[in-house]
Amino acid sequence: MRVGRGLRGMVSGVVLVLTGTGLLAAGFARAQTKTAAAPVAPKKIAIRAGWLIDGKSDKALQNALILIEGDKIVSVAAGGAPPPDVVELIDLSKATVLPGFIDTHTHVLLQGDVTAEDYDAQLLKQSIPYRAILGARNANIALQHGFTSIRDLETEGAMYADVDIKTAIANGEVPGPRMQVATRAMTPTGMYPLFGYSWELKVPTGVQYVDGVEGARKAVREQVMYGADWIKYYSDRRYHFEADGVLHSMVNFTDEEAKAIVDEAHRLGKKVAAHAIGSDGIAAALRAGVDTVEHGDGLTDAEIDEIAKRGIYWVPTITVGAYVAPGRGGNWIKMVDLEKAAFQKALKKDVKIALGTDAGGFDWKELNQAKEFEYYVQYGMMPMQAIRSGTIVAAELLGWGDKLGTVEAGKWADMVAVSGDPLKDITELQNVKFVMKAGAVYRNDLSK
Numbered sequence: 112m113r114v115g116r117g118l119r120g121m122v123s124g125v126v127l128v129l130t131g132t133g134l135l136a137a138g139f140a141r142a143q144t145k146t147a148a149a150p151v152a153p154k155k156i157a158i159r160a161g162w163l164i165d166g167k168s169d170k171a172l173q174n175a176l177i178l179i180e181g182d183k184i185v186s187v188a189a190g191g192a193p194p195p196d197v198v199e200l201i202d203l204s205k206a207t208v209l210p211g212f213i214d215t216h217t218h219v220l221l222q223g224d225v226t227a228e229d230y231d232a233q234l235l236k237q238s239i240p241y242r243a244i245l246g247a248r249n250a251n252i253a254l255q256h257g258f259t260s261i262r263d264l265e266t267e268g269a270m271y272a273d274v275d276i277k278t279a280i281a282n283g284e285v286p287g288p289r290m291q292v293a294t295r296a297m298t299p300t301g302m303y304p305l306f307g308y309s310w311e312l313k314v315p316t317g318v319q320y321v322d323g324v325e326g327a328r329k330a331v332r333e334q335v336m337y338g339a340d341w342i343k344y345y346s347d348r349r350y351h352f353e354a355d356g357v358l359h360s361m362v363n364f365t366d367e368e369a370k371a372i373v374d375e376a377h378r379l380g381k382k383v384a385a386h387a388i389g390s391d392g393i394a395a396a397l398r399a400g401v402d403t404v405e406h407g408d409g410l411t412d413a414e415i416d417e418i419a420k421r422g423i424y425w426v427p428t429i430t431v432g433a434y435v436a437p438g439r440g441g442n443w444i445k446m447v448d449l450e451k452a453a454f455q456k457a458l459k460k461d462v463k464i465a466l467g468t469d470a471g472g473f474d475w476k477e478l479n480q481a482k483e484f485e486y487y488v489q490y491g492m493m494p495m496q497a498i499r500s501g502t503i504v505a506a507e508l509l510g511w512g513d514k515l516g517t518v519e520a521g522k523w524a525d526m527v528a529v530s531g532d533p534l535k536d537i538t539e540l541q542n543v544k545f546v547m548k549a550g551a552v553y554r555n556d557l558s559k
Protein backbone atom coordinates (compact mmCIF):
# COMPACT_ATOMS: atom_id res chain seq x y z
CA MET A 112 0.00 0.00 0.00
CA ARG A 113 2.69 2.46 0.98
CA VAL A 114 4.71 1.95 -2.18
CA GLY A 115 1.65 2.31 -4.40
CA ARG A 116 0.43 5.41 -2.63
CA GLY A 117 3.89 6.97 -2.53
CA LEU A 118 4.31 6.61 -6.29
CA ARG A 119 0.86 7.98 -6.97
CA GLY A 120 1.51 10.92 -4.64
CA MET A 121 4.68 11.72 -6.59
CA VAL A 122 2.89 11.57 -9.94
CA SER A 123 0.18 13.91 -8.64
CA GLY A 124 2.87 16.21 -7.28
CA VAL A 125 4.52 16.53 -10.69
CA VAL A 126 1.19 17.26 -12.37
CA LEU A 127 0.40 19.93 -9.81
CA VAL A 128 3.76 21.63 -10.31
CA LEU A 129 3.26 21.68 -14.09
CA THR A 130 -0.27 23.03 -13.69
CA GLY A 131 1.05 25.74 -11.40
CA THR A 132 3.68 26.75 -13.97
CA GLY A 133 1.03 26.74 -16.70
CA LEU A 134 -1.16 29.04 -14.67
CA LEU A 135 1.70 31.44 -14.06
CA ALA A 136 2.61 31.41 -17.75
CA ALA A 137 -1.00 32.07 -18.76
CA GLY A 138 -1.24 34.94 -16.26
CA PHE A 139 2.00 36.44 -17.60
CA ALA A 140 0.82 36.19 -21.21
CA ARG A 141 -2.46 37.92 -20.34
CA ALA A 142 -0.64 40.70 -18.49
CA GLN A 143 1.63 41.27 -21.51
CA THR A 144 -1.29 41.42 -23.93
CA LYS A 145 -2.94 44.03 -21.73
CA THR A 146 0.02 46.39 -21.83
CA ALA A 147 0.71 45.83 -25.55
CA ALA A 148 -2.77 46.69 -26.88
CA ALA A 149 -5.82 48.74 -25.96
CA PRO A 150 -8.45 46.73 -24.06
CA VAL A 151 -10.84 44.98 -26.42
CA ALA A 152 -14.57 45.15 -25.66
CA PRO A 153 -16.16 41.71 -25.23
CA LYS A 154 -17.68 40.30 -28.42
CA LYS A 155 -21.43 40.81 -28.74
CA ILE A 156 -23.42 38.01 -30.28
CA ALA A 157 -27.12 37.22 -30.52
CA ILE A 158 -29.19 34.07 -30.69
CA ARG A 159 -32.56 33.97 -32.41
CA ALA A 160 -34.49 31.14 -30.70
CA GLY A 161 -37.66 29.72 -32.24
CA TRP A 162 -38.70 28.79 -28.71
CA LEU A 163 -36.97 29.52 -25.42
CA ILE A 164 -37.42 27.44 -22.27
CA ASP A 165 -35.65 29.82 -19.91
CA GLY A 166 -35.79 27.56 -16.83
CA LYS A 167 -37.86 30.13 -14.94
CA SER A 168 -41.16 30.65 -16.79
CA ASP A 169 -43.84 27.98 -16.93
CA LYS A 170 -44.18 28.26 -20.70
CA ALA A 171 -41.77 28.51 -23.61
CA LEU A 172 -41.24 31.97 -25.08
CA GLN A 173 -41.69 32.20 -28.85
CA ASN A 174 -39.20 33.96 -31.14
CA ALA A 175 -36.79 35.05 -28.39
CA LEU A 176 -33.74 37.21 -29.00
CA ILE A 177 -30.90 36.49 -26.58
CA LEU A 178 -28.00 38.95 -26.46
CA ILE A 179 -24.61 37.76 -25.20
CA GLU A 180 -21.59 39.86 -24.35
CA GLY A 181 -18.40 37.95 -23.68
CA ASP A 182 -19.33 35.04 -21.39
CA LYS A 183 -22.61 36.52 -20.09
CA ILE A 184 -26.21 36.93 -21.17
CA VAL A 185 -27.09 40.65 -21.27
CA SER A 186 -30.74 40.52 -22.32
CA VAL A 187 -33.60 38.24 -23.34
CA ALA A 188 -36.49 39.73 -25.32
CA ALA A 189 -39.47 38.53 -27.31
CA GLY A 190 -38.61 39.24 -30.94
CA GLY A 191 -36.96 42.44 -32.14
CA ALA A 192 -33.83 43.04 -34.19
CA PRO A 193 -30.32 42.67 -32.76
CA PRO A 194 -28.52 45.96 -32.08
CA PRO A 195 -26.07 47.13 -34.80
CA ASP A 196 -22.91 46.31 -32.79
CA VAL A 197 -23.74 42.58 -32.69
CA VAL A 198 -21.01 40.81 -34.66
CA GLU A 199 -22.77 37.48 -35.10
CA LEU A 200 -26.40 36.33 -35.17
CA ILE A 201 -26.85 32.61 -34.53
CA ASP A 202 -30.02 31.43 -36.20
CA LEU A 203 -31.81 28.87 -34.00
CA SER A 204 -35.23 30.02 -35.21
CA LYS A 205 -36.33 26.45 -35.92
CA ALA A 206 -35.11 25.11 -32.58
CA THR A 207 -35.90 25.17 -28.85
CA VAL A 208 -33.20 26.80 -26.70
CA LEU A 209 -32.75 25.80 -23.03
CA PRO A 210 -30.25 26.51 -20.24
CA GLY A 211 -27.14 24.29 -20.36
CA PHE A 212 -27.77 20.99 -18.56
CA ILE A 213 -26.16 20.19 -15.21
CA ASP A 214 -25.37 16.67 -13.97
CA THR A 215 -24.72 16.73 -10.22
CA HIS A 216 -23.30 13.20 -9.96
CA THR A 217 -20.65 12.00 -12.41
CA HIS A 218 -17.33 10.11 -12.48
CA VAL A 219 -15.28 11.25 -15.47
CA LEU A 220 -12.47 8.93 -14.37
CA LEU A 221 -14.58 5.77 -14.59
CA GLN A 222 -15.63 3.81 -17.69
CA GLY A 223 -18.52 1.75 -16.34
CA ASP A 224 -18.41 -0.79 -13.52
CA VAL A 225 -21.31 -3.23 -13.73
CA THR A 226 -19.17 -5.96 -12.14
CA ALA A 227 -16.30 -5.93 -9.64
CA GLU A 228 -14.05 -7.23 -12.43
CA ASP A 229 -14.84 -4.14 -14.58
CA TYR A 230 -13.87 -1.92 -11.67
CA ASP A 231 -10.73 -3.78 -10.62
CA ALA A 232 -9.38 -3.88 -14.19
CA GLN A 233 -9.49 -0.08 -14.38
CA LEU A 234 -7.65 0.43 -11.10
CA LEU A 235 -5.11 -2.33 -11.70
CA LYS A 236 -4.40 -2.13 -15.42
CA GLN A 237 -4.78 1.55 -16.26
CA SER A 238 -2.34 4.18 -15.05
CA ILE A 239 -3.73 7.38 -13.57
CA PRO A 240 -2.37 9.42 -16.54
CA TYR A 241 -4.19 7.08 -18.94
CA ARG A 242 -7.38 7.39 -16.89
CA ALA A 243 -7.02 11.19 -16.90
CA ILE A 244 -6.84 11.16 -20.72
CA LEU A 245 -10.08 9.15 -20.82
CA GLY A 246 -11.50 11.53 -18.23
CA ALA A 247 -10.86 14.52 -20.48
CA ARG A 248 -12.52 12.65 -23.32
CA ASN A 249 -15.54 11.89 -21.11
CA ALA A 250 -15.80 15.52 -20.05
CA ASN A 251 -16.07 16.46 -23.72
CA ILE A 252 -18.73 13.78 -24.29
CA ALA A 253 -20.75 15.41 -21.48
CA LEU A 254 -20.34 18.85 -23.06
CA GLN A 255 -21.34 17.58 -26.52
CA HIS A 256 -24.49 16.09 -24.95
CA GLY A 257 -25.40 19.52 -23.57
CA PHE A 258 -24.02 19.24 -20.03
CA THR A 259 -22.23 22.55 -19.53
CA SER A 260 -21.65 21.93 -15.80
CA ILE A 261 -21.04 18.79 -13.75
CA ARG A 262 -20.29 17.87 -10.17
CA ASP A 263 -17.80 15.02 -10.36
CA LEU A 264 -18.18 12.92 -7.22
CA GLU A 265 -14.86 11.13 -6.75
CA THR A 266 -12.05 9.73 -8.83
CA GLU A 267 -12.33 6.01 -7.89
CA GLY A 268 -8.67 5.49 -7.13
CA ALA A 269 -7.36 8.16 -9.52
CA MET A 270 -6.30 10.41 -6.63
CA TYR A 271 -6.65 14.11 -7.52
CA ALA A 272 -6.79 13.73 -11.32
CA ASP A 273 -10.28 15.33 -11.35
CA VAL A 274 -8.68 18.57 -10.17
CA ASP A 275 -6.28 18.42 -13.14
CA ILE A 276 -9.11 17.81 -15.64
CA LYS A 277 -11.08 20.68 -14.13
CA THR A 278 -8.02 22.96 -14.35
CA ALA A 279 -7.26 22.01 -17.97
CA ILE A 280 -10.88 22.78 -18.95
CA ALA A 281 -10.92 26.05 -17.00
CA ASN A 282 -7.66 27.10 -18.74
CA GLY A 283 -9.16 26.36 -22.15
CA GLU A 284 -6.66 23.56 -22.88
CA VAL A 285 -9.39 20.95 -23.53
CA PRO A 286 -13.15 21.32 -24.08
CA GLY A 287 -15.44 20.28 -21.24
CA PRO A 288 -18.08 21.41 -18.76
CA ARG A 289 -17.57 23.64 -15.74
CA MET A 290 -16.63 21.28 -12.93
CA GLN A 291 -16.94 21.02 -9.18
CA VAL A 292 -14.95 18.04 -7.92
CA ALA A 293 -14.85 15.82 -4.84
CA THR A 294 -11.38 14.20 -5.31
CA ARG A 295 -10.99 10.86 -3.49
CA ALA A 296 -14.10 10.26 -1.29
CA MET A 297 -13.87 8.46 2.06
CA THR A 298 -14.73 5.26 3.89
CA PRO A 299 -13.26 3.68 6.99
CA THR A 300 -10.49 1.12 6.41
CA GLY A 301 -11.63 -1.96 4.53
CA MET A 302 -15.08 -0.72 3.50
CA TYR A 303 -14.48 -0.01 -0.18
CA PRO A 304 -12.72 -2.05 -2.88
CA LEU A 305 -10.33 -3.32 -4.07
CA PHE A 306 -11.02 -6.58 -2.25
CA GLY A 307 -9.99 -10.21 -2.57
CA TYR A 308 -6.30 -9.91 -3.38
CA SER A 309 -3.50 -11.52 -1.43
CA TRP A 310 -2.47 -9.42 1.56
CA GLU A 311 1.03 -9.59 0.15
CA LEU A 312 -0.02 -7.41 -2.79
CA LYS A 313 -0.23 -3.67 -2.40
CA VAL A 314 -3.33 -2.90 -4.45
CA PRO A 315 -4.89 0.57 -4.90
CA THR A 316 -8.10 1.57 -3.10
CA GLY A 317 -11.09 3.24 -4.74
CA VAL A 318 -11.37 5.79 -1.92
CA GLN A 319 -9.23 7.27 0.85
CA TYR A 320 -9.46 5.15 4.00
CA VAL A 321 -10.22 7.41 6.95
CA ASP A 322 -10.51 6.37 10.61
CA GLY A 323 -11.37 8.19 13.81
CA VAL A 324 -12.50 11.75 14.45
CA GLU A 325 -9.03 13.27 14.09
CA GLY A 326 -8.37 11.18 10.98
CA ALA A 327 -11.63 12.44 9.47
CA ARG A 328 -10.74 16.07 10.08
CA LYS A 329 -7.24 15.59 8.67
CA ALA A 330 -8.56 13.83 5.54
CA VAL A 331 -11.00 16.68 4.86
CA ARG A 332 -8.19 19.22 5.24
CA GLU A 333 -5.95 17.20 2.92
CA GLN A 334 -8.58 16.81 0.19
CA VAL A 335 -9.47 20.51 0.38
CA MET A 336 -5.76 21.40 0.20
CA TYR A 337 -5.47 19.46 -3.08
CA GLY A 338 -8.55 21.05 -4.64
CA ALA A 339 -11.75 19.34 -3.45
CA ASP A 340 -14.82 21.55 -3.93
CA TRP A 341 -16.99 18.91 -2.23
CA ILE A 342 -16.33 16.22 0.32
CA LYS A 343 -17.91 12.87 -0.49
CA TYR A 344 -18.14 9.94 1.84
CA TYR A 345 -19.78 6.53 1.72
CA SER A 346 -22.42 6.35 4.41
CA ASP A 347 -23.27 2.69 3.78
CA ARG A 348 -22.73 -0.62 2.01
CA ARG A 349 -24.28 -4.14 1.86
CA TYR A 350 -27.84 -3.30 0.91
CA HIS A 351 -30.43 -5.90 1.85
CA PHE A 352 -34.14 -6.27 2.47
CA GLU A 353 -35.41 -7.30 5.90
CA ALA A 354 -38.79 -8.64 7.01
CA ASP A 355 -40.17 -5.08 7.34
CA GLY A 356 -39.82 -4.73 3.54
CA VAL A 357 -37.43 -1.79 4.02
CA LEU A 358 -34.04 -1.66 2.27
CA HIS A 359 -31.45 -1.79 5.04
CA SER A 360 -27.69 -1.35 4.94
CA MET A 361 -24.53 -1.48 7.02
CA VAL A 362 -23.40 1.95 8.16
CA ASN A 363 -19.71 2.66 7.51
CA PHE A 364 -18.63 5.46 9.84
CA THR A 365 -19.50 5.92 13.50
CA ASP A 366 -21.72 8.96 14.05
CA GLU A 367 -18.77 10.76 15.64
CA GLU A 368 -16.60 10.19 12.55
CA ALA A 369 -19.31 11.20 10.05
CA LYS A 370 -20.13 14.33 12.07
CA ALA A 371 -16.44 15.24 12.14
CA ILE A 372 -16.25 14.95 8.33
CA VAL A 373 -19.28 17.19 7.86
CA ASP A 374 -18.26 19.69 10.55
CA GLU A 375 -14.71 20.07 9.22
CA ALA A 376 -15.92 20.41 5.61
CA HIS A 377 -18.44 23.08 6.61
CA ARG A 378 -15.82 24.87 8.69
CA LEU A 379 -13.68 25.09 5.53
CA GLY A 380 -16.64 26.35 3.48
CA LYS A 381 -17.19 23.08 1.59
CA LYS A 382 -20.35 21.00 1.29
CA VAL A 383 -20.76 17.28 1.81
CA ALA A 384 -22.31 14.60 -0.40
CA ALA A 385 -23.11 11.21 1.11
CA HIS A 386 -23.51 8.01 -0.84
CA ALA A 387 -26.50 6.51 1.01
CA ILE A 388 -28.60 3.71 -0.50
CA GLY A 389 -30.18 1.80 2.42
CA SER A 390 -32.48 3.40 4.99
CA ASP A 391 -29.85 2.99 7.74
CA GLY A 392 -27.19 4.72 5.66
CA ILE A 393 -29.58 7.55 4.79
CA ALA A 394 -30.54 7.99 8.47
CA ALA A 395 -26.85 8.13 9.46
CA ALA A 396 -26.12 10.73 6.74
CA LEU A 397 -29.03 12.87 7.96
CA ARG A 398 -27.76 12.65 11.54
CA ALA A 399 -24.35 13.78 10.34
CA GLY A 400 -25.83 16.84 8.60
CA VAL A 401 -24.89 16.22 4.94
CA ASP A 402 -25.94 18.62 2.19
CA THR A 403 -26.85 16.08 -0.51
CA VAL A 404 -28.04 12.47 -0.42
CA GLU A 405 -26.78 10.40 -3.36
CA HIS A 406 -28.87 7.49 -4.74
CA GLY A 407 -31.29 7.18 -1.78
CA ASP A 408 -33.07 4.07 -3.08
CA GLY A 409 -34.23 3.04 0.40
CA LEU A 410 -35.65 6.42 1.52
CA THR A 411 -38.44 5.77 4.04
CA ASP A 412 -41.49 8.02 4.36
CA ALA A 413 -40.07 9.60 7.51
CA GLU A 414 -36.73 10.25 5.77
CA ILE A 415 -38.50 11.83 2.80
CA ASP A 416 -40.33 14.15 5.22
CA GLU A 417 -37.06 15.05 6.89
CA ILE A 418 -35.09 15.87 3.74
CA ALA A 419 -38.05 17.93 2.48
CA LYS A 420 -38.24 19.85 5.74
CA ARG A 421 -34.49 20.46 5.98
CA GLY A 422 -34.09 21.39 2.29
CA ILE A 423 -31.49 18.67 1.69
CA TYR A 424 -31.01 17.78 -1.98
CA TRP A 425 -31.71 14.29 -3.26
CA VAL A 426 -29.73 13.13 -6.29
CA PRO A 427 -31.48 9.93 -7.44
CA THR A 428 -29.11 8.63 -10.21
CA ILE A 429 -31.82 6.46 -11.76
CA THR A 430 -29.93 5.92 -15.02
CA VAL A 431 -27.11 4.01 -13.35
CA GLY A 432 -29.47 1.97 -11.17
CA ALA A 433 -31.48 0.80 -14.17
CA TYR A 434 -28.31 0.16 -16.15
CA VAL A 435 -26.38 -1.97 -13.65
CA ALA A 436 -29.36 -3.92 -12.24
CA PRO A 437 -29.57 -6.63 -14.95
CA GLY A 438 -25.79 -7.32 -14.71
CA ARG A 439 -25.70 -7.32 -10.90
CA GLY A 440 -29.02 -9.11 -10.35
CA GLY A 441 -30.34 -9.88 -6.85
CA ASN A 442 -31.52 -6.92 -4.80
CA TRP A 443 -30.38 -4.42 -7.43
CA ILE A 444 -33.45 -5.22 -9.57
CA LYS A 445 -35.86 -4.72 -6.64
CA MET A 446 -34.04 -1.49 -5.76
CA VAL A 447 -35.02 0.10 -9.09
CA ASP A 448 -38.74 -0.32 -8.27
CA LEU A 449 -38.20 0.79 -4.71
CA GLU A 450 -36.51 3.98 -5.85
CA LYS A 451 -39.36 4.70 -8.27
CA ALA A 452 -41.84 4.55 -5.38
CA ALA A 453 -39.61 6.83 -3.26
CA PHE A 454 -39.32 9.26 -6.18
CA GLN A 455 -43.10 9.53 -6.49
CA LYS A 456 -43.52 10.17 -2.78
CA ALA A 457 -40.69 12.72 -2.77
CA LEU A 458 -42.32 14.58 -5.67
CA LYS A 459 -45.56 14.98 -3.71
CA LYS A 460 -43.61 16.36 -0.74
CA ASP A 461 -41.62 18.88 -2.81
CA VAL A 462 -38.22 17.39 -2.06
CA LYS A 463 -35.45 19.24 -3.91
CA ILE A 464 -34.55 16.65 -6.55
CA ALA A 465 -31.39 17.59 -8.47
CA LEU A 466 -30.59 15.68 -11.63
CA GLY A 467 -27.65 13.33 -11.28
CA THR A 468 -26.85 10.22 -13.28
CA ASP A 469 -23.69 8.53 -11.93
CA ALA A 470 -22.25 8.66 -15.48
CA GLY A 471 -19.04 6.65 -15.36
CA GLY A 472 -20.95 4.00 -13.41
CA PHE A 473 -22.14 3.32 -16.95
CA ASP A 474 -19.85 3.70 -19.95
CA TRP A 475 -19.83 7.30 -21.22
CA LYS A 476 -19.65 6.05 -24.82
CA GLU A 477 -22.64 3.75 -24.45
CA LEU A 478 -25.36 5.86 -22.87
CA ASN A 479 -26.27 9.55 -23.11
CA GLN A 480 -26.63 10.84 -19.55
CA ALA A 481 -29.61 13.02 -20.66
CA LYS A 482 -31.63 9.80 -20.36
CA GLU A 483 -32.07 10.76 -16.71
CA PHE A 484 -34.60 13.44 -17.79
CA GLU A 485 -36.66 10.69 -19.46
CA TYR A 486 -36.77 8.61 -16.25
CA TYR A 487 -37.92 11.61 -14.21
CA VAL A 488 -40.87 12.14 -16.57
CA GLN A 489 -41.63 8.39 -16.60
CA TYR A 490 -41.59 8.50 -12.79
CA GLY A 491 -44.10 11.37 -12.61
CA MET A 492 -42.43 14.74 -13.15
CA MET A 493 -43.88 17.15 -15.67
CA PRO A 494 -41.35 17.76 -18.49
CA MET A 495 -40.78 21.36 -17.29
CA GLN A 496 -40.11 20.06 -13.77
CA ALA A 497 -37.58 17.54 -15.10
CA ILE A 498 -35.84 20.29 -17.07
CA ARG A 499 -35.63 22.44 -13.92
CA SER A 500 -34.21 19.52 -11.97
CA GLY A 501 -31.30 19.38 -14.47
CA THR A 502 -30.84 23.15 -14.73
CA ILE A 503 -31.84 25.64 -12.00
CA VAL A 504 -32.29 23.14 -9.13
CA ALA A 505 -28.92 21.57 -9.95
CA ALA A 506 -27.37 25.06 -10.22
CA GLU A 507 -28.64 25.85 -6.72
CA LEU A 508 -27.16 22.59 -5.40
CA LEU A 509 -23.80 23.75 -6.79
CA GLY A 510 -24.21 27.13 -5.07
CA TRP A 511 -24.32 28.74 -8.54
CA GLY A 512 -28.05 29.58 -8.60
CA ASP A 513 -27.23 33.25 -9.27
CA LYS A 514 -24.86 32.43 -12.16
CA LEU A 515 -26.34 29.39 -13.92
CA GLY A 516 -29.45 27.33 -14.54
CA THR A 517 -31.69 29.84 -16.36
CA VAL A 518 -31.44 31.90 -19.53
CA GLU A 519 -31.71 35.43 -18.18
CA ALA A 520 -29.74 38.67 -18.09
CA GLY A 521 -26.63 38.56 -15.90
CA LYS A 522 -26.11 34.79 -16.01
CA TRP A 523 -23.28 32.91 -17.71
CA ALA A 524 -24.09 32.23 -21.35
CA ASP A 525 -24.54 28.44 -21.12
CA MET A 526 -27.23 27.22 -23.50
CA VAL A 527 -28.27 24.22 -25.57
CA ALA A 528 -30.77 23.72 -28.38
CA VAL A 529 -32.81 20.81 -29.70
CA SER A 530 -34.89 20.50 -32.89
CA GLY A 531 -38.18 19.32 -31.39
CA ASP A 532 -40.32 20.26 -28.42
CA PRO A 533 -39.01 18.68 -25.19
CA LEU A 534 -42.22 19.68 -23.39
CA LYS A 535 -44.02 17.19 -25.65
CA ASP A 536 -41.24 14.62 -25.93
CA ILE A 537 -38.59 14.68 -23.19
CA THR A 538 -36.32 12.30 -25.16
CA GLU A 539 -35.51 15.30 -27.40
CA LEU A 540 -33.00 16.23 -24.68
CA GLN A 541 -30.97 13.18 -25.69
CA ASN A 542 -30.50 14.77 -29.11
CA VAL A 543 -28.84 18.11 -28.40
CA LYS A 544 -27.72 19.91 -31.57
CA PHE A 545 -26.27 23.15 -30.25
CA VAL A 546 -24.07 23.78 -27.21
CA MET A 547 -22.76 27.10 -25.93
CA LYS A 548 -20.66 27.46 -22.76
CA ALA A 549 -19.56 30.87 -21.49
CA GLY A 550 -20.57 32.46 -24.81
CA ALA A 551 -18.44 30.07 -26.92
CA VAL A 552 -20.11 27.62 -29.31
CA TYR A 553 -18.94 24.01 -28.86
CA ARG A 554 -21.50 22.37 -31.13
CA ASN A 555 -23.84 23.65 -33.84
CA ASP A 556 -25.61 21.17 -36.13
CA LEU A 557 -28.47 23.60 -36.70
CA SER A 558 -27.43 26.80 -38.41
CA LYS A 559 -24.29 25.83 -40.31
Ligand SMILES: [Zn+2]
Binds near residue numbers: 216218264469
Ligand atom coordinates in the same frame (compact mmCIF):
# COMPACT_ATOMS: atom_id res chain seq x y z
ZN1 LIG B 1 -21.30 7.67 -8.03
